[in-house]
Amino acid sequence: MKKTPEMEKLDNFLRSSRIVAGGFMGEDIRDVDEVIVADTRSVERLGYSLEQVAARMHEITHIAKEGLGVCVDVGAGLKGCVDEAKGRIVCPWPHPASFDKRLTTVTDVESGKEITWSDLHIHLIEEHGFFEGIGSAMRIEPVKLITIIF
Amino acid sequence: MPISEQMWLMLVTCFSAVFTSNILLTYFLGMCPFTSVSREVKTSVGLGLAVIFVMTATTMINWVAYHYVLEYFGLEYFRFILFIIIIAAFVQFVEMVIDRYSPRLYQGLGIFLPLITVNCAILGASLFMVIRDYSFIVTVGYGFGSSVGWTLAILAMAGIRQRLTESRIPAGLQGPGITLIIAGLMALAFIGFTGVL
Amino acid sequence: MVTVFISVLVISSIGGVLALLLVLSEKFIANYGICTVDINAEKQIEVQGGQSLLSCLVEEDIFIPSACGGRGTCGYCKLKVIEGGGLLLPTETPFLSDQEQKDDIRLSCQVKVRNDIFIEIEKELLSVRQYECICSGIEDLTHDIKLFKFGLAGSEEIDFIAGQYVQLLTPVYFKGGEEVYRAYSVASDPLNKGAIELIIRLVPNGICTTYCFEHLSIGDTILMNGPYGEFHLSDTESPMVFIAGGSGMAPIRCILSHMLNTGSKRKAVYYFGANKVSELFMIDEIKQFENDLDDFRFVPVVALPDPAEHWTGLTGLVTEAVESDLENAADYEAYLCGSPGMIEASGKVLAKLGVPEGKIYFDSFA
Numbered sequence: 001m002k003k004t005p006e007m008e009k010l011d012n013f014l015r016s017s018r019i020v021a022g023g024f025m026g027e028d029i030r031d032v033d034e035v036i037v038a039d040t041r042s043v044e045r046l047g048y049s050l051e052q053v054a055a056r057m058h059e060i061t062h063i064a065k066e067g068l069g070v071c072v073d074v075g076a077g078l079k080g081c082v083d084e085a086k087g088r089i090v091c092p093w094p095h096p097a098s099f100d101k102r103l104t105t106v107t108d109v110e111s112g113k114e115i116t117w118s119d120l121h122i123h124l125i126e127e128h129g130f131f132e133g134i135g136s137a138m139r140i141e142p143v144k145l146i147t148i149i150f
Numbered sequence: 151m152p153i154s155e156q157m158w159l160m161l162v163t164c165f166s167a168v169f170t171s172n173i174l175l176t177y178f179l180g181m182c183p184f185t186s187v188s189r190e191v192k193t194s195v196g197l198g199l200a201v202i203f204v205m206t207a208t209t210m211i212n213w214v215a216y217h218y219v220l221e222y223f224g225l226e227y228f229r230f231i232l233f234i235i236i237i238a239a240f241v242q243f244v245e246m247v248i249d250r251y252s253p254r255l256y257q258g259l260g261i262f263l264p265l266i267t268v269n270c271a272i273l274g275a276s277l278f279m280v281i282r283d284y285s286f287i288v289t290v291g292y293g294f295g296s297s298v299g300w301t302l303a304i305l306a307m308a309g310i311r312q313r314l315t316e317s318r319i320p321a322g323l324q325g326p327g328i329t330l331i332i333a334g335l336m337a338l339a340f341i342g343f344t345g346v347l
Numbered sequence: 348m349v350t351v352f353i354s355v356l357v358i359s360s361i362g363g364v365l366a367l368l369l370v371l372s373e374k375f376i377a378n379y380g381i382c383t384v385d386i387n388a389e390k391q392i393e394v395q396g397g398q399s400l401l402s403c404l405v406e407e408d409i410f411i412p413s414a415c416g417g418r419g420t421c422g423y424c425k426l427k428v429i430e431g432g433g434l435l436l437p438t439e440t441p442f443l444s445d446q447e448q449k450d451d452i453r454l455s456c457q458v459k460v461r462n463d464i465f466i467e468i469e470k471e472l473l474s475v476r477q478y479e480c481i482c483s484g485i486e487d488l489t490h491d492i493k494l495f496k497f498g499l500a501g502s503e504e505i506d507f508i509a510g511q512y513v514q515l516l517t518p519v520y521f522k523g524g525e526e527v528y529r530a531y532s533v534a535s536d537p538l539n540k541g542a543i544e545l546i547i548r549l550v551p552n553g554i555c556t557t558y559c560f561e562h563l564s565i566g567d568t569i570l571m572n573g574p575y576g577e578f579h580l581s582d583t584e585s586p587m588v589f590i591a592g593g594s595g596m597a598p599i600r601c602i603l604s605h606m607l608n609t610g611s612k613r614k615a616v617y618y619f620g621a622n623k624v625s626e627l628f629m630i631d632e633i634k635q636f637e638n639d640l641d642d643f644r645f646v647p648v649v650a651l652p653d654p655a656e657h658w659t660g661l662t663g664l665v666t667e668a669v670e671s672d673l674e675n676a677a678d679y680e681a682y683l684c685g686s687p688g689m690i691e692a693s694g695k696v697l698a699k700l701g702v703p704e705g706k707i708y709f710d711s712f713a
Contacts, residue, residue: 020552065688069622070650084686085550225354239365246377253433
């Protein structure tokens with residue numbers, strides 16, 4: 001696949017530690033667009049769209065936020081805890097967007113499965129279809145995410 | 151030689167320096183900035199303009215220095231050293247003047263001027279002018295023509311390389327590798343001009 | 348023999364003449380004389396023209412943040428040049444938004460002082476300095492919060508108002524990184540000018556916090572600059588309510604020390620929220636202020652205490668505790684420090700208790 005200079009720049013930026021220590025790509029040697037295409041496909045294979053996934057994540061974070069760090073019941077047998085840090089984190093894509101440093105951890109009470117995302121993740125999934133590269137500390141596995149939140 | 155004949159010769163020299171004996175593509179001089187600054191058309195324009203200015207001016211100064219100083223003392227074999235220090239001093243001087251009086255021009259050329267001091271095409275042009283025994287007027291045409299030819303070549307290369315960024319190049323050939331191959335192909339194309347003059 | 352002599356003489360004299368020419372032209376052409384830099388129309392400094400604005404200001408001990416050392420790659424050294432900065436350079440444009448370009452914001456490392464120049468620097472930045480600090484102690488407070496103690500190198504002293512923050516310059520500690528600044532509130536006594544204490548919570552994958560937690564060790568030197576911030580006590584005598592959780596304790600601890608130093612008699616209450624008993628820290632130290640200060644109450648609140656932890660204090664969210672504990676707060680001033688969610692929720696509760704909006708102060712560096 002052809003790679004434009006913009007993509008190349010973004011790829012390098014995502015692999016650098018300019019925004020988060022360790023970068024967004026982990027050990028993944030695929031190009032960013034390959035990662036995006038693969039993850040979008042696994043979301044679609046389960047019958048969901050990126051918008052639906054992001055909307056559900058928004059919804060859960062919104063409810064869990066009220067707990068001020070204490071785990072609260074977010075419905076559908078899930079528990080959500082929000083952890084906030086100071087400062088804002090910017091989107092690595094070349095457009096002005098920044099988010100509170102807020103981590104939402106959702107636990108399925110029955111199975112004990114757990115997944116964590118940040119406000120930036122919701123934006124990355126919604127706008128860019130990006131779940132981070134495999135091996136990145138904060139990668140969200142689309143299949144795991146969907147089985148927990150839906 | 152009468153002036154009119156010299157003028158004609160100057161035009162011919164100028165034309166041949168641009169096309170048939172392009173200093174970059176037939177003599178392969180000034181390859182270093184050619185490979186490293188040809189990534190974008192915009193920067194190559196800046197570098198090209200700086201080369202045109204410096205090469206034209208230094209060939210003239212060097213002609214005077216060679217014929218009136220070195221020949222007078224019989225020290226022709228010192229031309230390498232002399233030309234180099236004259237070029238270096240001239241570039242320094244020009245940089246200072248531009249910085250002071252024309253900040254806008256300095257923005258465009260400023261960062262390229264120091265690079266040019268070590269551009270071997272500049273020294274090469276001065277040396278060719280001596281070897282080929284050009285008169286002053288012809289030297290002007292030669293210096294100008296060579297630098298325009300150099301600029302033309304780097305612009306063409308920058309144009310090609312900008313398109314190249316979107317194509318897949320084998321890993322081992324990326325960067326300078328593919329650039330040199332392209333330079334070779336361009337040189338072949340320029341050899342096609344040889345029959346013209 | 349003669350040829351050798353002549354050739355050496357000729358070449359060196361040509362070189363000499365050229366060098367002289369350059370020296371002369373440097374003196375006459377590249378000499379910009381003494382230029383005046385006018386700061387905020389209040390302070391004028393005289394500098395030798397021809398150097399960058401950043402180095403002029405640094406020479407005058409005015410601190411402008413810069414991580415790249417004037418190479419024009421970090422984009423931190425922005426300031427407003429009203430007049431005399433010349434044209435915007437192509438090296439600056441990548442770092443300036445359209446709005447900033449309209450507002451005459453420039454990168455001071457790229458602006459050359461060629462004539463008298465008029466600039467604007469935010470007032471609080473004028474008292475900012477850079478300090479070399481040596482890490483003198485690291486204490487675990489909870490599983491993800493640590494207290495970092497720094498001593499200023501040499502006999503340097505830092506003057507700050509209780510509640511202000513400093514920035515740490517995180518060095519590059521991994522491949523492909525770049526130096527970054529991160530802000531932390533000062534937690535130590537303002538009278539202790541030779542040292543700084545910071546309470547830092549580990550942010551997952553945070554660049555600076557990861558550095559502090561995993562790479563910084565006692566004896567290491569780190570660069571810090573400050574102080575910054577408008578979060579400090581008002582001049583009134585109104586009673587105060589402090590609400591802070593986690594590392595938000597830092598400025599409150601500093602303010603309490605300040606109150607002790609100045610013999611303040613203001614009524615104050617501090618609600619310190621945590622989720623578990625194990626997340627509380629420095630309880631005894633803050634409790635001690637109850638004895639030392641005239642009218643201070645410390646109320647730690649735990650949201651979900653583990654039965655095994657035998658918690659006897661208040662339980663519930665910190666906002667619930669404030670609501671039930673403070674009945675009427677109309678004459679109170681509120682000082683909040685913590686996560687954005689906590690600040691937002693506390694703001695709502697305080698408004699309900701009658702605290703006017705203008706009296707709610709919060710630490711909001713981003």
